Amino acid sequence: MAKNSKKKDIPKVNEELEGFKMNINSFGEISSSFSIDKINAFLNKNVDDKKLRDREDSKEEKKK
Template sequence: MAKKKKKDSDPKVHDDLKGFKMNINSFGEISSSFPIDKINEFLNKNVEDKKLKDRDDLDFNEKDDK
């Protein structure tokens, strides 16, 4: 018999994103508990852009930026 998973518990998230929730309504609109600017700031800081990492024409080091 298959094990049942708890669906009521909150997922594990990064400490900077505690309380983050996303919902999609019946019209397909995405609503979030955080402003989009805060989400983008987090992603810029913690996620490497795969398209830009091998470009020679950019003299940009993400770790030195922040």
């Protein structure tokens, strides 16, 4: 017998992104509970961009 539960599982996320929700409406517009600037700051801090690894200016920013 299969259970038919409609309980939504909450995915595990980084503590800094707690409460982050993203929706796409019927017109294809994306809405988010966080501002784009906050998302970009998180990604810049936590994700290594392999295209920018060997650039001189990106190394200087990391030293600061």
